Amino acid sequence: MSEPSLKSGIHPQRMEFSKFTIILTDRCNFHCSYCSQRIAKRWLDISTVTKTLDFIYPRLTRTCHINFYGGEPLLAFDRIRKTVAYLERLNRQRTRKIHYSISTNGSLLTEEILQFLDEHAFFLLLSFDGWAQDISRKKGSFDFIVSLIPEILKRRRISLETNSVFTSETVGHLSKSIRLIIRLGVPGIHIGFSSQPRWTPSSLIRMKKEIAAVRTSFIEAYERITDIPWVEMTKKYNKAIYRCDAGRDQLALAADGKIWGCFLFPHYFDGRNGDREREKYCFGKVDSFLHDPEAIYARTMSAIAGLGMDNFSTPERHCVMCEEIESCWVCPIAAAFSSRAIGKISLQTCRMTRMMRREKDFLLKGFEKKRRGRGARIKAAGLS
Ligand code: SF4
Ligand code: SF4
Numbered sequence: 001m002s003e004p005s006l007k008s009g010i011h012p013q014r015m016e017f018s019k020f021t022i023i024l025t026d027r028c029n030f031h032c033s034y035c036s037q038r039i040a041k042r043w044l045d046i047s048t049v050t051k052t053l054d055f056i057y058p059r060l061t062r063t064c065h066i067n068f069y070g071g072e073p074l075l076a077f078d079r080i081r082k083t084v085a086y087l088e089r090l091n092r093q094r095t096r097k098i099h100y101s102i103s104t105n106g107s108l109l110t111e112e113i114l115q116f117l118d119e120h121a122f123f124l125l126l127s128f129d130g131w132a133q134d135i136s137r138k139k140g141s142f143d144f145i146v147s148l149i150p151e152i153l154k155r156r157r158i159s160l161e162t163n164s165v166f167t168s169e170t171v172g173h174l175s176k177s178i179r180l181i182i183r184l185g186v187p188g189i190h191i192g193f194s195s196q197p198r199w200t201p202s203s204l205i206r207m208k209k210e211i212a213a214v215r216t217s218f219i220e221a222y223e224r225i226t227d228i229p230w231v232e233m234t235k236k237y238n239k240a241i242y243r244c245d246a247g248r249d250q251l252a253l254a255a256d257g258k259i260w261g262c263f264l265f266p267h268y269f270d271g272r273n274g275d276r277e278r279e280k281y282c283f284g285k286v287d288s289f290l291h292d293p294e295a296i297y298a299r300t301m302s303a304i305a306g307l308g309m310d311n312f313s314t315p316e317r318h319c320v321m322c323e324e325i326e327s328c329w330v331c332p333i334a335a336a337f338s339s340r341a342i343g344k345i346s347l348q349t350c351r352m353t354r355m356m357r358r359e360k361d362f363l364l365k366g367f368e369k370k371r372r373g374r375g376a377r378i379k380a381a382g383l384s
Contacts (some may be wrong), residue, residue, distance in 0.1 A: 015059050015297055015321075021067040021263040021315035022049060022083060023078035026255040026270070030105050032127075033136045034167050036337055037071070037267055042255035048084050052253050053083070053288050055293070057090045061249070061262035063097045069263050073254070074108035078114075084120055099123065103163065108147055109143060118155040126152070128162045130177020133209070149184045161188035161231065168203035174210035179217060182229055189229050195338030200349050204355070211359045216364060222370040233360050239326045244307035244333075247300065251283070259283035261304055264333040278341060285342035307332045312343050314350045328353060341353070 018348050026040040066087065068080055084100065091098060101123035116125060126145070129135075134144040150161050162181050166174050174191070181189050181364045193199075193207070218228055248260025253259055254266035260282055269278040280303045283289050290297050309328060312335075319325050328354055332342050339346045 001204050002372075015293070017056065017059055017249055017251055018061040019067060020060070020084050021069050021250070021252035021257045023071065023253065024049070024079045024083070024134070025264065026071040026266075028071040028105075028167055029073050029075065029107060030138050030141075031073065031137075032149060032165075034196055036196070037270065040071075040255070040270065043076060044079065044253065044255055044257065045087075045291055046079055048257050048286055049079070049083050049253070050086050051290065052259070053086060053090065055290055056251065057087070057096075060098075062094050062095070063099070063100060065099045067263070068100070068102040069252075072105055072108065073102055074104050074113065077108070077113055101125065103127065105137065105141075106145055107138070107153070109148060109361045114152065114155055114158070118157045121159075122217075123159045123161070124152060126160060126162050127165075128181070128292050129164045129166070129170070129173075130163075131173040131182050132166060132177060135163065135170055135173075136167065146180075147186065149186060153185055157238065158185055161184050161190060163190040163298060165192045165194050169197060170200045171203060171207045171210055174207070175217065176214035178214050178230065187229060188231050190231050192353060195346070195348065197241070201351070206349065208355060208359075209350075211356075215359060215363045215366065219366040219370060221366065222374075222377070228363065228367065232356075233363055237327070237329055241325060242309045242329045244304060246281075246285075246307070247297070248304075251287070257285060257286050259289050261300070262333070264331065268333045268336055281342075309329065309343070312345055314345045314346065314347055316350075319320040319345070320345040324354065324357070326359060 008282060008322070021215055023044070025039065025043045027043075028037070046276065061276065066083075068078075068083075070239055073080060087098060099116075100120050102117070103125040105127045107372070127137070127151070128145050128149075131142075133145060149160070152158055164177060164181070166177075171193070175344055178189060178191075190269075199207070214230065219232075246265065248261075252261070252263040252266065254263075256266070258266065259265050265281055269275065269282070272278055281300065283296055283300050309325055309330065310320045312330065319328065322328070330349065335349050336342045336346045338349055
């Protein structure tokens, strides 16, 4: 029987994954002001996790990543422990190199949990908004997180990075927050911008100024920080039309027992019952997926294959008509939180994406200039 062909050239029969995200619960103990996630109270039972892992494990690449996401995943710490123990049993022959990661607000981290994360060499992505923490996240949590970071950094096998989100109202705290996080010794910083509340022209100007201030301080500190700690500013993308990677080499198991191509999908579709797009992009409940995985995978991937920049548009034009399309990278799900439709990019997102790209170019060029200058000085010193 001939295999269905997909527009993107994805081979539908080849299910091989380098990343698997598990949302053990979508409950959260914080109520961050910009969070669009519905506060739900679902928990994955461990039998659903283990039967999914029985299917996924043989399809994991030799080096692979198991990610725990929420809600707040540490509310389900007991289940995390059981999931890791189950995976270790499946992997007793050590045929896979499994890297574990977790995204957490940090509030539930205890000595016992830190020890567990250290034993299993977790990558820990700590949600921390710097000086905006007590405004956007939980009031009073700033002091706790600031005192927690050195404790995490003492654990040599935990790799720590932070994830900060700024809004149009808190963006004025961006540059001093980055300076604080660097001072605390965090080696990698992720920055995101919430689409709510709306970005006014003046808040966009403030954002530009803040990013320029960060750039200047990075360049001035070049001799001390030869690596730029702002992760998004250093990511390199080949010039090509960007396509969503969901399902291609990653899957996610949501707290309601459904399988998705990426953990962002259940977050976006939560509460949109009856939305036909939801059915289109979902691989279904674990039991029905496991009944006929090849056919369901092929069908769902043919829908996801359409999620490329060449199919997206802003209210002003189709992205395919844009001269910047080959260097533009927009996550369709993140964009849909503000445009309210997958494939549509709001003007605000388009403008912010362009601005970030320009700032990234300035920063990388500034660093490159410093690097060349230092190279020339070393050469001159060696010759003298
Ligand atoms: S583009 Fe967005 S939805 Fe697609 S895989 Fe990346 S993060 Fe997930
Ligand atoms: S810059 Fe805007 S219009 Fe151009 S490809 Fe990106 S999102 Fe589309």
